[in-house]
Amino acid sequence: GESVGLHLPTLSVQEGDNSIINCAYSNSASDYFIWYKQESGKGPQFIIDIRSNMDKRQGQRVTVLLNKTVKHLSLQIAATQPGDSAVYFCAETNRDDKIIFGKGTRLHILP
Amino acid sequence: SQTIHQWPATLVQPVGSPLSLECTVEGTSNPNLYWYRQAAGRGLQLLFYSVGIGQISSEVPQNLSASRPQDRQFILSSKKLLLSDSGFYLCAWSPTGQPNQPQHFGDGTRLSIL
Numbered sequence: 001g002e003s004v005g006l007h008l009p010t011l012s013v014q015e016g017d018n019s020i021i022n023c024a025y026s027n028s029a030s031d032y033f034i035w036y037k038q039e040s041g042k043g044p045q046f047i048i049d050i051r052s053n054m055d056k057r058q059g060q061r062v063t064v065l066l067n068k069t070v071k072h073l074s075l076q077i078a079a080t081q082p083g084d085s086a087v088y089f090c091a092e093t094n095r096d097d098k099i100i101f102g103k104g105t106r107l108h109i110l111p
Numbered sequence: 112s113q114t115i116h117q118w119p120a121t122l123v124q125p126v127g128s129p130l131s132l133e134c135t136v137e138g139t140s141n142p143n144l145y146w147y148r149q150a151a152g153r154g155l156q157l158l159f160y161s162v163g164i165g166q167i168s169s170e171v172p173q174n175l176s177a178s179r180p181q182d183r184q185f186i187l188s189s190k191k192l193l194l195s196d197s198g199f200y201l202c203a204w205s206p207t208g209q210p211n212q213p214q215h216f217g218d219g220t221r222l223s224i225l
Contacts, residue, residue: 043217043218099157099214101154
């Protein structure tokens with residue numbers, strides 16, 4: 001089936017280091033990808049998105065990379081802070097306004 | 112700016128009781144609206160979506176229903192709750208007529224069925 005998934009369910013990173021969260025997708029027709037951050041007890045919060053005509057997009061402390069050849073998406077967080085602790089979801093869509101979410105990766109920050 | 116509100120934040124209901132969760136969006140017109148359910152430690156499952164007043168599409172067969180009585184109001188209901196209806200319910204909106212836009216989520220309702 002067509003789905004979006006994540007390689008690692010939990011990622012532990014030292015405070016101050018960079019974090020890299022990975023995601024694989026299988027639908028080659030997907031043309032828009034989103035990363036969400038979900039803190040405990042809250043709804044997912046939009047972080048950054050990327051369209052399929054791009055391979056890199058940068059925001060504040062975050063970078064999303066898209067490799068369409070291997071259907072791989074990653075989120076890089078620079079200088080990880082305690083406030084970055086959350087579950088991160090990748091998501092894909094292919095123009096029908098329905099977003100398919102991955103299962104999520106929990107980012108744990110070590111002091 | 113646009114905001115989305117869900118209430119209540121938490122709800123404890125007995126099996127067999129009715130349910131009504133409400134979601135409203137402010138600051139935009141004719142949004143696409145969505146209801147999701149999230150099981151503990153899991154991803155999001157789309158339950159319903161709506162592209163306009165009275166227009167509801169159901170994604171999975173279930174004990175729940177949705178209604179959109181006003182442009183920016185989306186309601187999730189059940190006549191008789193089951194234990195399996197427990198979960199975290201999220202409402203989301205996205206701009207209509209604009210492809211490749213993220214959905215924006217409310218802070219959810221945690222529903223516990225006893």
